[in-house]
Amino acid sequence: MAYRVVVVGATGNVGREMLNILGERQFPVSEVAAVASPRSTGDIIDFGDTGQELKVRNIEHFDWAGWDIALFAAGSGPAKIYAPMAAAAGCTVIDNSSLFRMDPDVPLIVPEVNPHAIDAYRKRNIIANPNCSTAQMVVALKPLHDAATIRRVVVSTYQSVSGAGKQGMDELFEQSRAVFVGDPKEPRKFTKQIAFNVIPHIDSFMGPDSDYDGYTKEEWKMAVETNKILDPNILVSATCVRVPVFVGHSEAVSVEFEEPLSVAKAMSLLREAPGIMLVDKREDGGYVTPVECVGDYATFVSRVRRDPTVPNGLTFWCVSDNLRKGAALNAVQIAELLGRRHLKKAA
Numbered sequence: 001m002a003y004r005v006v007v008v009g010a011t012g013n014v015g016r017e018m019l020n021i022l023g024e025r026q027f028p029v030s031e032v033a034a035v036a037s038p039r040s041t042g043d044i045i046d047f048g049d050t051g052q053e054l055k056v057r058n059i060e061h062f063d064w065a066g067w068d069i070a071l072f073a074a075g076s077g078p079a080k081i082y083a084p085m086a087a088a089a090g091c092t093v094i095d096n097s098s099l100f101r102m103d104p105d106v107p108l109i110v111p112e113v114n115p116h117a118i119d120a121y122r123k124r125n126i127i128a129n130p131n132c133s134t135a136q137m138v139v140a141l142k143p144l145h146d147a148a149t150i151r152r153v154v155v156s157t158y159q160s161v162s163g164a165g166k167q168g169m170d171e172l173f174e175q176s177r178a179v180f181v182g183d184p185k186e187p188r189k190f191t192k193q194i195a196f197n198v199i200p201h202i203d204s205f206m207g208p209d210s211d212y213d214g215y216t217k218e219e220w221k222m223a224v225e226t227n228k229i230l231d232p233n234i235l236v237s238a239t240c241v242r243v244p245v246f247v248g249h250s251e252a253v254s255v256e257f258e259e260p261l262s263v264a265k266a267m268s269l270l271r272e273a274p275g276i277m278l279v280d281k282r283e284d285g286g287y288v289t290p291v292e293c294v295g296d297y298a299t300f301v302s303r304v305r306r307d308p309t310v311p312n313g314l315t316f317w318c319v320s321d322n323l324r325k326g327a328a329l330n331a332v333q334i335a336e337l338l339g340r341r342h343l344k345k346a347a
């Protein structure tokens with residue numbers, strides 16, 4: 001037995017990676033539907049490297065009955081309309097948007113960190129996938145938190161333009177060319193020039209009624225999602241920055257613990273932890289950069305060192321493919337977890 005799986009937003013950056021990863025991991029599918037907006041109805045796309053082609057279906061006319069799992073990567077607007085529709089028809093939704101993440105009746109899952117929380121999914125038949133920057137950070141924090149209890153995290157992100165979808169990638173490409181040939185380089189998707197620049201602004205600004213006044217929503221999401229996934233007592237202060245990299249988010253993470261944790265112990269825990277690849281040689285090139293993580297499943301951790309400015313502190317660098325662990329891979333891992341723990345339909 002196998003599942004009937006819908007990929008919503010199948011023509012986008014994340015949707016295409018979902019199809020790739022379903023194929024790569026040989027997820028047990030009996031049928032896959034590629035669904036997107038009416039703009040792409042009838043387009044033909046590949047089901048990863050399986051050799052199968054899929055004709056894109058219009059979400060507005062899609063019949064959710066009889067489908068087992070829907071992986072949504074179309075943003076909050078379509079999720080608000082269609083995820084409850086799919087869920088009510090008996091199709092379990094795994095949604096990549098931020099819409100349901102903080103809903104107390106919707107589990108927010110990173111399988112390496114809080115797999116058991118998935119058991120509450122039946123309340124709404126919806127499971128949320130975290131923000132891309134949160135996902136890679138909590139995978140790295142989990143083994144360290146288990147060993148020495150994290151009190152506070154200060155993180156700065158270096159987020160690639162693919163986090164802003166196809167339009168973000170096109171803007172970096174076109175602006176880079178425009179800089180060289182002297183054409184105008186007006187920002188469209190981003191607030192300022194992204195080519196050869198960095199922008200300390202991702203998502204909207206939080207208002208004065210919030211504890212996070214002056215932070216952006218991306219920075220707030222990193223804090224509250226870490227609390228929901230890992231531990232509500234961890235304090236998180238994030239600064240999220242868009243950088244001119246196509247794929248791969250990087251993070252400089254400083255952690256304060258309740259208990260002492262040596263660099264050697266932290267490295268040994270990270271080496272053994274699921275989803276982590278420790279690459280940490282204190283020499284030229286002994287660390288991972290975003291272009292090196294593209295297409296990989298792992299969250300790469302490098303440059304682990306003691307933070308001498310606090311009693312029990314460590315600082316590290318972490319890099320991951322935001323379209324994979326930050327979105328599509330994590331969603332497929334959730335589907336695998338759901339299958340193992342609840343659906344039990346596949347062989």
Ligand SMILES: NC(=O)C1=CN([C@@H]2O[C@H](COP(=O)(O)OP(=O)(O)OC[C@H]3O[C@@H](n4cnc5c(N)ncnc54)[C@H](OP(=O)(O)O)[C@@H]3O)[C@@H](O)[C@H]2O)C=CC1
Binds near residue numbers: 077097098
């Ligand atoms: N990129 C990332 O790192 C992360 C993304 N996400 C989430 O995934 C979503 C998709 O991201 P990404 O793939 O990068 O974005 P893209 O812009 O590359 O793709 C958007 C996809 O959504 C589809 N879509 C847009 N509007 C509708 C609609 N009204 N009904 C049905 N489908 C629609 C598009 O279809 P069409 O081609 O027909 O327009 C396309 O397939 C994001 O909005 C976000 O919620 C979450 C975490 C990380």
Ligand SMILES: N[C@@H](CC(=O)OP(=O)(O)O)C(=O)O
Binds near residue numbers: 098132159203
């Ligand atoms: N905001 C992320 C991608 C994303 O879509 O996040 P969210 O699903 O939390 O809105 C980025 O720009 O890199």
